[in-house]
Amino acid sequence: MAIAVSQAGPVAAPKRHSQFYLGWKRFSKNYFAVAGLVWVAIFFIVGIIGPWIAPYSYKDADFLAMHTGPSWKHLFGTDTVGYDVFSQILFSIRYALEIALGATCVSFVIGVILGLWAGLAGGIADVIIMRGVDFMFALPSFFFALILVVLLGKGLGPMMLAIGVPGWAGYARLIRSLVLSMRNGEMVEAARALGASQSHIAFKYMFPNVVGSMVVSLAFGIPYDLTAQAGLSIVGMGLNPPMPSFGNMLAAAGENILGFPWLLYFPAGIFAITLLSFLFVADGLQEAFSPKGGM
Amino acid sequence: MFFLRFLAKRIVAIIITLAAVIAISYIMMYASPGGFMSTTQIATALAPLAAQDPVAYQKVMEQFQQRYGLNLPLWHQVLLYIWHSFTFNFGNSMENPSITIMSQLKSALPISVILAFASVVVSVVVGIPMGIIAALKRNTWIDYTVTTLSMFGQAIPSFVLAVIFVLIFGVVWQNVLPVTGWGTFSEAILPVISLAAGNIGVVARYMRGSLIETMRQDFIRTAKSKGVKYWPLVFKHGVKNSLTALITVIGPQFAFTVVGTVWVENIFAIPGLGKVINTAFTNFDFPLAITAVFILGATIMVTNLVVDLIYAWVDPRVKLQ
């Protein structure tokens, strides 16, 4: 009792672009995201070359020039011990990036392994891993990081682990849900019904989806880890001095602020802009590549 | 009956989670080089006391031995510690053995809780109207301003904002607002704003997105077809539906805020749990550190349970399970 209309007939196929190209086009229209990307790129470059262009070592205090304001000799001034703030910032960027990237890698690797295991094995492994995920989500991972610092210490490597290890749950849940949706997703079903081969399905349909979701969740993960790292310094559990870090500078500046505000302008400003840029990029990526997904 | 079973299940889950947190913390601190719970380590920690008053030292030492069951196997120590924690028998601080942990918590916990709740309340009170206005004025400068401000609030951590406030009100506009301390209303303003800013961003963005989505729903068209006027349409149909969904983000936001209080208290020199955590961890005062984490964790999970109950109460479709 309904109109039956066959769906045949000449339909002009639209020109096909890859998902990445389309995503990039959407991304590049978002000016905030592009501006953020530029800053993030600068941040990365400085992180790589910073130690070479730094005028002073972070370890060498200029005792003759303690807490001086910004000058040509000390671009951003010096702190209470005579460290050059500009050099400190350059080194901080390096360590901040090392720790954030390292921690994100640690979270990601653990998350991928456990997520794959849960999704593929199912059964009791799945139950246990997902209980673990629930457990990790019940409390802020910052507390776990705090406790891990006690165990591991305050070096670069320990920081990566302390921040990275508690962060696995989000990635594990994402990977598991991707695995499950791949195994019984409608799109894959449809592709298979149309006669697409396994590898074709994997590369053409699953891969872009999975990569999109993962890139987005990683993009949100890095600024989170940067924040966690500085937050640890605020409660005195951050990177061991004299190794410079934004958190240490902020915490120290908070104490010395009344006399020497320049100790704060640059670290706080650069740190805030960096986090904002990361978020703009992550947000732009999410809108461009996986409108619904993310963590 | 159904409700009671749900409640019992959730409370059991909370207890298990907290027990696991204590166990993990205890084992990690036991294994850490800075060291928890070996006689020699405690001896080092109490060295100043030993020099001052050997008799008192001996007494405290025995107390520790007994209290933490230091001669027992690790698993037994862990169980003992869990039992002590759940019976609110927290013992004494190691750094300052004459003070009970309980008394420290009694003064510190309310401060942190007030700070966290105040900032959640502020963020809801400010964020919801912001989100509603942005949604109704979509793609106008008002909307862009609200969304951009929200992004700022979300991206900049509370401690950075707190430091910036200290810079502004401690250096540039001195004597406008106090930048340290706790106790008066004006002393609470800056910490609460620092903590609320991120939440305001989250709430406003969520509210905006949710309301825009809701106003596209079929039932809004139905209400329009009934001749419902604009404002009743927005509030009775649109906002009411969006609000129920908003409740689900309050729980995670509260947890996030509690971590924020730990940071912000340290910058504004507020004697709350965050300050306690700072001194406990930096001084390797582990009983105090574990207890502080335990209490904050319990606060977060109980709040989440309450939020879930409110959600079930507000949204008729939600079934407690």
Add this chain to the structure above:
Amino acid sequence: MAEALLAIDDLRVQFDRGEDEVFAVNGVSFSIAEGEALGIVGESGSGKSVTLMSALGLIRENGKIKSGTAKFQGHDLLKMRPRQLEDIRGRDIGVVFQDPMTSLNPVMRIGDQIMESMLTHQYAGRREAFERTLQLLHEMGIPEPKARFRNYPHEFSGGMRQRIMIAIALACEPQLLIADEPTTALDVTVQMQILALLQEQRQKKRMSIAIITHDFGVATNFCDRIIVLYAGQIMEMADTRQFLRQPAHPYTVGLKNSIIEIGQRDRQLSPIPGMAPTLTEPPKSCSFASRCPFATERCRSELPALREISPNHHVACHRAEEVLAHAI
């Protein structure tokens, strides 16, 4: 023919999709008489819903009414201020939507949803509205109205929800009921019950009904008169009997042939080849030409006007007479 309750004249509606514009309704004129049941039939995207919903101001923001009038009891709905239109919606014109799962507010008790329009229009006081709601629920065949009043939509089945939708639409006893695909989302048996309910209410209240449907069968069973829309234009407009006996437009012929009727198992079903177009430019030739077995050069270059080929039988086809001859 009785006096027109709603008269739509030369209505044109466009939707702005950013990169292009969709011409959804392209010069549609028709009227609904008092007490009449009119069927508006078309495929999805034919502009059948947009035509009536735009008159009520219920289309999305990106839809713009470019020209035309829609006179309800002599007053042009399209020129009214939003306030005036709000007064008419729900009080004089009730609407039943397609999907009862999504068309009811999930966090509002169904009783309150029915009462809302009565209270908005000050049709009845609180107490009276409550009594009337119970009465309506009873009339709609919902058992235990008093208990069900306090339930939420998710506690009802699809068919029951559609009955509630109808109760909402009928609450203020409107003169016109617009039913937009009222049965599409329902099971076949429930479809019949809902149609019967609408028919019963129509006779009892002597109101007009406009049924928007893609189901030619529903229209022929239910309506006095039928309009067939295609690409936002009227293809054919006639009494139901005329439609069944003498369809004069090739598209209508196709629709009729594609109906499956009980007891016709052996009949060859002949679907219309091709898809309904989405117009991104105003039509300059016959929109159906690409799918039409009768199409000639003229059809592809010249827009056929809607003309009256016999009393009250309007067709927009250059070759209507030949179609008629062919069909017989």
